[in-house]
Amino acid sequence: MDDLLVYQALTSSLWAPHRNESSTMVLSMPYSQIVVTVVACLFLLTFGVFSVVWPEKIQRYALKHGTKFYFWPNPFLGWMKTPGYIVYLRFMGVVSLGMGLVVLLVALIVRK
Numbered sequence: 001m002d003d004l005l006v007y008q009a010l011t012s013s014l015w016a017p018h019r020n021e022s023s024t025m026v027l028s029m030p031y032s033q034i035v036v037t038v039v040a041c042l043f044l045l046t047f048g049v050f051s052v053v054w055p056e057k058i059q060r061y062a063l064k065h066g067t068k069f070y071f072w073p074n075p076f077l078g079w080m081k082t083p084g085y086i087v088y089l090r091f092m093g094v095v096s097l098g099m100g101l102v103v104l105l106v107a108l109i110v111r112k
Contacts, residue, residue, distance in 0.1 A: 034107070037103060037104075037107045038107075040100075040103055041100050041103050041104045041107070043100075044096045044097070044099050044100030044103065045096075045097060045100040045101075045104075047092075047093070047096045048093045048094070048095075048096035048097030048098075048100055049093070049097070050093070051089045051090060051092055051093025051096060052090055052093035052094060052097065055086045055089035055090055055093070056086065058089055059080060059081075059085060059086060059089065062080060063077065063080055063081065066080065
């Protein structure tokens with residue numbers, strides 16, 4: 001019984017629990033949280049796909065816009081020209097894809 005109270009206390013600020021016709025607890029998300037979840041999933045999945053599939057294009061774009069307004073040398077821009085930056089972009093893309101899929105999975109589970 002105490003576990004149920006702890007669970008309700010933890011989830012009460014995130015979701016609005018209500019009872020359905022079979023008198024079981026159902027978690028539902030308000031519309032604003034659904035919109036935020038969808039936007040976050042779209043951003044994470046889009047960034048993940050672009051970072052995994054086209055890291056060279058992201059590198060060129062970042063270097064072009066990173067050197068545009070700098071009047072003095074920036075050591076970070078030197079690292080962005082190395083192959084290690086491509087590996088970093090791909091790693092961040094995989095992490096972003098994973099986070100987007102986890103958020104989507106949690107939203108689908110809570111939504112049902």
